[in-house]
Amino acid sequence: MTRHRTASARSTGPRSWPILLLFLSFLAFGIPGAAQGTPAPDQTGGAPPPATGAADRGGPPSARTNAVTIADPAELVVWNRPIVTLRAKIDNVTPAERVGRASQELAALRQEEPTGEAVAVPAQLGALQGYFIEIDNRQIFGLLPQDVDPLQRETLEQAAIAAAGRLNAALRVRAEQRSLPMILRSFGLASLATAVLVLMILGIVWLRRLTLRQLTALSRGNAITVAGIDLRPYSRATGTAVVKALGVAAQLVCVYLWLAFVLLQFSYTRPWGEGLGIWLISLLGEFSHAILSAVPGLFTVAIIFIMTRFVADLVKGFFKRVEAGWLRVHWLEAETARATRRLVIVLLWLFALTVAYPYIPGSQTDAFKGISVLAGLMLSLGAAGFINQVMSGFVVVYSRSVRTGEFVEVGAIQGTVTEVGMLATKLVTATREEVTIPNAVFVTSSLTNFSRHADAAHGSTIGTTVTIGYDAPWRQVQAMLIMSAERTRAIRRQPKPRVVQRNLDDFYVEYRLLFAIDHPETQLFVLSELHGHIQDVFNEHGVQILSPHFNSQPAEPVVVPEVDWHRPPAPPPVEQPETAPAKSPSIPPRD
Known part of the structure; x- marks a missing residue:
């Protein structure tokens, strides 16, 4: 068996677990064990089971072991730092069990105070090739080709050496935390950062109060009116809300930075602090990149807006001159110039929005498109009226x-x-x-x-209607209506008032008096005066303004004798000259 070792110096010091536990409890973080992982199902009492082979220690299988498959991965974590992810299942030993047994080996090794460092040792057993990660010749865990992440594109040797390096770094950081000077330094920097945080929050609160007082003082000055509306209360409320929101945001940023800095001072929580810092830097980077990427589009939108505003001002000036009568064109009337101006300007801005839409930042995203569709649907449903x-x-x-x-x-x-x-x-x-x-x-x-065809020569023609029974001579009724119109001051004498018989109903005749007045908007009062004169004139001549209705046929016919046809105030009849009777045209005889 060939061994390849990577070594570096590692310092040790007195144990400092009680102090570190106190601080981490203050930060409300739970403290896992020095080495974390999924414990083996057969683990009892925290003591490692007796080793029966390389596979039992999470290493390469012995010569009797041939079954190696891929199972659910499990990650070995030491001092809050990931070391390696195991994926291979050796016989019946799952990756989670291998991680648990590696954690047990590390726990036992810690009690023995090792002096060496983790090394990657290649092992060739049977048909399988792998690596042991050892410390002081003690096998901690093993790696097989099936444990390597295929997406990382690294060899088994590279993965083993990297895992040994991460394990050495975690053990070194754990050893540093046992140093009393390191603990005091961490607590000192954390306390200093806390004091700075308190001062910054107090400064933000003071600055917020000062800004709010300035806004209140400005709102008591000269009135800011738009369309007759005083905007000071609204501007003060808006400014107050903005200042308070900015103050809260600034305080949250300070707390975030303080938390990241404090977590960085302690070995165990340093990965969390690094994660917070990386997230903040990534967020700022993405935000800056988004702003820089949006600059060309925003510049294009600004150019389109400026050009549209210039054209809209030209269009507005043209139509206002037509509306005021300073300019006359044959295709546009002054009465329709105002509506046409609004319509053209709306169409112009809609065209500009259509052209500028692709350049608006975020317009091509699905969220923006969804909002556009929703807005269009709401507009279609709600804007029908x-x-x-x-x-x-x-x-x-x-x-x-x-x-x-x-x-x-x-x-x-x-x-x-x-x-x-x-x-x-x-x-x-x-x-x-x-x-x-x-x-x-x-x-x-x-x-x-009433005003469209009214002029100085004829005025505006209006009328009123009365219904009189058939027993009243129509000539007398017409004369009384004309007399009533002549007594009304606002009725013009030229053209003369006239009376027409509109209907011959079953029980009465409908008369309509037509007359002209100079100001049609005064017809309510003119009609009131006229109706009074009509009642007076009819009363003077004993004629009832009545629309009779008969339930049965009267005994005598309801007619006016010829002698009463011209009763006052109707003019007397005009004598007609006698003329020879007209001869009927002769009809020629038939052949």
């Missing part, structure tokens, strides 16, 4: 059915149009009430525009 209102707004604007300042009647609502928006149209009634009508309702309702 919104899109309906917007499209109805386009119909209202581009049909030019109403304009700002016109007096209209929508359904049963009359008022002056004050705003034609993309979502709703606002009216102000004669009683100074503002009514908001959704554009979808505006489009589907009947619309009467």
Whole structure:
């Protein structure tokens, strides 16, 4: 058997387990044994079983052993440091049992105070070749080709030498922890780091309070208003939340660094401290790499944003000039310029977003795509009513059915149009009430525009309706209605008021008085005055404003005698000149 040894000096010192246990308990970490692994199922009382062969000690099999298979791996850990991972099952000895027996060998070796170091010793037994890891000629564990990780691309010899080196390093660190000066140094540095942590936390708290006082003082200064809203309470609340969040984040970073530093000072917890440091460095590296990788895309997005903003300003200036009447183009009216401006700017920004989307950092990730799909689905389901209102707004604007300042009647609502928006149209009634009508309702309702065709020569024509029984002469009714209109001050004399008979119902006649006024928005008050005059005139002439209904046929016909056809205030009949009766056209005889 050929032996290959790797040796280095190893120092020993007094045992320091009680002190180390006290400190690690303070850090709330449990202390495993000096050598960790999965114990063998047949382990009793902590004493190693008698060795019956190389396979029983986790080493290469003897000449009588031929069954070597791959089983669930088990890792040998010494002083919180991984040494080797065993994968081969030798006969009935699993990797976990091999690790447990190696741990027992290390525990027994520790009591003997070994002076040598771990070495990798090749062994050729029968048809199998492997390595023993020995200390002072004591076999700790063995390695077979099946124990080597195929993904590491290393030979069995390299794996054995590396395992021996890791075992020597773990034993050396364990020996260092027994040194009283090393323990005192570790405790001293940990105490100093704790004092620095306390000072840093106190400094962060003081700086946070100072910043909050400055924010409060600034919020009491001049008002910051946007659209008539004072933003000081909102800015103070936002600033306070940001400062507190930054303070908590800074404290957490300090605690993280303190914990990593303290763990690095003690041999047993040093791997944990190194893990925390590696994770932090890796996180900072990934964050920096992500920022640097996003710079070109962000630069492209910024260029697209600047160019779009420039074009949007040009478009806005053009449409505002058309809207104000400073510029006239044949394809665009001033009334539709505002809506067209908004539509073009929205389409422009949507186009810019489409172009810039591939350059947004993270836009190609599955998470970003999932959020985009979810946002699109929510927008599709929740914006149906919104899109309906917007499209109805386009119909209202581009049909030019109403304009700002016109007096209209929508359904049963009359008022002056004050705003034609993309979502709703606002009216102000004669009683100074503002009514908001959704554009979808505006489009589907009947619309009467009293101002569109009104001019200085003819005014705006409106009317009122009365129903009178057949026993009242229609000439008299028409004359009384005309007289009532002439008594109303706001009714124009030209064009003259006129009366039309709209319906001949079963029991009454429907008369409609048409007249013109200068200001259609005052028709509520004009009609009120007119209705008063109608009642007065009808009372003066003894005519009832009544719509009779008969349950049975009257005894006498409900007619007006010819002598009463022109009762006042109807004008008297005009004498018609006598004329010769017209001759009937002669019909030529048939042949």
